[in-house]
Amino acid sequence: MADVNWLDRPDVTDRRAGPAVIDYELIELLFFAYRDFVAEPDQALAALGFGRAHHRVLHFVNRNPGLRVTDLLETLRITKQSLGRVLKQLVDEGYIDQTPGPVDRRQRLLYATDKGKRLAVDLAARQSARIQAALDGTPPETREAVRGFLDRMIDRTPYVVADDEES
Amino acid sequence: MADVNWLDRPDVTDRRAGPAVIDYELIELLFFAYRDFVAEPDQALAALGFGRAHHRVLHFVNRNPGLRVTDLLETLRITKQSLGRVLKQLVDEGYIDQTPGPVDRRQRLLYATDKGKRLAVDLAARQSARIQAALDGTPPETREAVRGFLDRMIDRTPYVVADDEES
DNA sequence: AATTTACGTCAGCCATATTGACTTATCTGA
DNA sequence: TCAGATAAGTCAATATGGCTGACGTAAATT
Numbered sequence: 001m002a003d004v005n006w007l008d009r010p011d012v013t014d015r016r017a018g019p020a021v022i023d024y025e026l027i028e029l030l031f032f033a034y035r036d037f038v039a040e041p042d043q044a045l046a047a048l049g050f051g052r053a054h055h056r057v058l059h060f061v062n063r064n065p066g067l068r069v070t071d072l073l074e075t076l077r078i079t080k081q082s083l084g085r086v087l088k089q090l091v092d093e094g095y096i097d098q099t100p101g102p103v104d105r106r107q108r109l110l111y112a113t114d115k116g117k118r119l120a121v122d123l124a125a126r127q128s129a130r131i132q133a134a135l136d137g138t139p140p141e142t143r144e145a146v147r148g149f150l151d152r153m154i155d156r157t158p159y160v161v162a163d164d165e166e167s
Numbered sequence: 168m169a170d171v172n173w174l175d176r177p178d179v180t181d182r183r184a185g186p187a188v189i190d191y192e193l194i195e196l197l198f199f200a201y202r203d204f205v206a207e208p209d210q211a212l213a214a215l216g217f218g219r220a221h222h223r224v225l226h227f228v229n230r231n232p233g234l235r236v237t238d239l240l241e242t243l244r245i246t247k248q249s250l251g252r253v254l255k256q257l258v259d260e261g262y263i264d265q266t267p268g269p270v271d272r273r274q275r276l277l278y279a280t281d282k283g284k285r286l287a288v289d290l291a292a293r294q295s296a297r298i299q300a301a302l303d304g305t306p307p308e309t310r311e312a313v314r315g316f317l318d319r320m321i322d323r324t325p326y327v328v329a330d331d332e333e334s
Numbered sequence: 335a336a337t338t339t340a341c342g343t344c345a346g347c348c349a350t351a352t353t354g355a356c357t358t359a360t361c362t363g364a
Numbered sequence: 365t366c367a368g369a370t371a372a373g374t375c376a377a378t379a380t381g382g383c384t385g386a387c388g389t390a391a392a393t394t
Contacts, residue, residue, distance in 0.1 A: 145312035
C-alpha cells in the first residue's frame with residue numbers, strides 16, 4: 001500500500017501539445033492544501049448538521065455585518081436559489097439575523113448572532129491555526145510572499161452575475 | 168452595487184471566545200484563489216460533459232501512469248462507489264485505459280490514453296499559466312515560500328481509509 | 335482450504351449546485 | 365405619478381458528486 005509519492009516526482013507527462021513547462025508541483029500542492037484546509041471545518045460542521053455551504057455564508061456574514069444578500073451572491077458566486085436554502089437554515093437556527101435596510105427597505109441586511117459569531121470564530125480559529133503552523137518558524141517575507149501570490153491568483157476581471165432575466 | 172472590499176479590511180469579529188489573532192486575510196485569499204483556480208478548468212470540462220471529479224481522476228492518472236484504483240481512492244479521499252462512476256465514464260469515452268496488473272492480476276492499472284493525455288495537459292496548462300502569472304516578476308524565493316507553505320498546510324498524519332468491512 | 339485483498343456493482347440517500355418561471359415589495363427616474 | 369427596475373424570496377425540476385450498506389467475483393496470500 002506504499003504511498004504514492006506525489007510530491008517532487010519526475011514529470012512523465014506527454015507534453016507534445018502543451019507548453020514548455022507545467023508547474024505540476026504547485027497545481028498538486030494547491031489541491032492537497034485546500035483539501036485539508038476545508039476538511040477540518042467540515043468535520044465540526046457535520047456535527048451541527050451543516051455543510052461547507054453554511055460555513056461560507058456564515059463566515060462572510062460574520063466578517064461583514066450588514067451584508068446584503070446580493071453581495072453574498074457575488075462573493076460566493078452561486079445562485080439565489082442555492083443561497084436561499086442554506087441561508088434560511090442559518091436564520092431558522094439562530095445563527096444569522098436579517099433586518100430590513102434602514103434606507104432601502106427591500107434589502108435584508110445580514111448579521112451573525114452571538115451564536116453565529118461563536119461558530120464562525122471557532123471555525124476560523126481552526127483554519128488560522130493551520131495557517132500559522134504552516135508559517136511557523138518562517139520569516140515575515142514568507143507570509144507576504146504567500147499573501148501576494150494568492151492575491152494575484154484571483155480573477156481581477158469584473159464578475160458579472162449571470163443575468164437572471166433581461167436577456 | 169459597490170464591490171465588497173473583502174481584502175485588507177478591519178477585523179470586526181467578536182473574538183471574546185477565540186484566539187488573540189485570526190488570519191482572516193489568508194483564510195479569505197485561499198478561498199478566492201482556489202475558487203478561481205478551479206473555475207477555469209470547470210468551464211472547459213463542462214463543454215465535454217465532465218465535471219471537477221473527472222478532472223481530478225484524469226489528472227492523477229495522467230501524472231502517475233499505471234496507478235492502481237486503491238491509490239486513487241487514497242489520493243482523492245472518496246469512496247470506491249463515487250470513484251466508480253466517474254472512472255467508468257472516462258474509460259467508456261476513451262480517456263483512460265485499464266490493464267490488469269502484470270504481477271497481481273486483480274489490479275486494474277490506469278493509464279491516460281492519448282486523448283486523455285491531451286485533455287489532462289490542456290487543463291493543467293491553464294492552471295499552470297495562472298500560477299505563472301501570479302509568480303510573474305517575483306524572485307525565485309516567492310515560489311519557494313509558496314511551495315513550502317502549501318506543503319506544510321497538508322495533513323501529515325497518515326490517512327486511514329474508512330474501513331469498509333472489518334468492523 | 336480458508337481468508338484476505340482488489341475491484342466492481344446495485345440501490346438508495348443527501349448536499350449543493352443549476353435553470354426557468356413567477357411573486358412581492360420597494361425604490362427611482364422620466 | 366407611474367412605469368420600470370431592483371432586492372429578495374419561492375416553486376419546481378434537474379444534475380453532480382459525495383455518502384452508506386450490502387453483495388459478488390476473481391486472484392493472491394497464509
